[in-house]
Amino acid sequence: MHAMQYEITLPADYDMGIIRERVAAKGHLLDDFPGLGAKAYLIRERGVDDSPVNQYAPFYLWNTPEGMNSFLWGPGFQGIVDDFGRPEVQHWTGLAFAEGSAGSAAKSAVRRRSRIPARTHLGGMAEELAQEAGRLARQEGAIYAATAVDPRTWEVLQFSVWDHTPPKAAGDVFQVLHLSAPERGLLPRGRQW
Known part of the structure; x- marks a missing residue:
């Protein structure tokens, strides 16, 4: 599994209705994209859920590098480049994925990023992070949770999708406008090593 955002x-003062309309018109285009586990079409609005910015920030979980590459080198990402310029694409290698039990529509997502201290035992830390993904997914209203790491910068990413906005969420809170999940059922469960 690869995570990407x-x-x-x-x-x-940007009219976020423009992004909402864009997702309403185009979000379904990835509903059957090969290699895509899940794409959460995310926004943050300045002043909502403590967001300091207006932001469009889609988050992807890829089953295959071929799917990710097909998207990045294909017309989907080129449309983003044409409309907004070429953004930096962050990516992380997957540590764990867990399905939640919420069956209703996705309403919010929480992203938490943190650095791994230099003296941390990596194997023990990875096991703890995998268990945390499972704990998050077992909470009421959780749709799924994933944990990943960027070994270039030793940054941990914890990401979860919810059918509500969790109170006291630890991390950046996003609104989910659409969730494409053509191969979510194929994402490997639990720890990924």
Whole structure:
């Protein structure tokens, strides 16, 4: 599993209705995209859920590198580049994935990023992070949870999708406008090593 996200930060007075309309018109185009486990079409609005910015920031879980590459080198990502410029694409290698039990529509997502201290035992830390993904997914209203790491910067990413906005969420809270999940059932469960 590969996790991927790009963030397009928009002006403070940007009409976020434009992004909502874009997702309403185009979100379904990835509903059957080969190699895609899940794509959460995410926004943050300045002043909502403590967000300091207006932002469009889709988050992807890929089953295959071929699917990810097909998207990045294909017309889907080129449309983003044409409309907003080429954003930096962040990516992480998967540590764990867990399905939640919520069956209703996705409403919010929480992303938490943190650095791994230099003296941390990596194997023990990875096991703890995998268990945390499972704990998150077992909470009421959780749709799924994933944990990944960027070994270039030793950054941990914890990501979860919810059918509500969790109170006191630890991390950046996003609104989910659409969830494409053509191969979510194929994402490997539990720890991924």
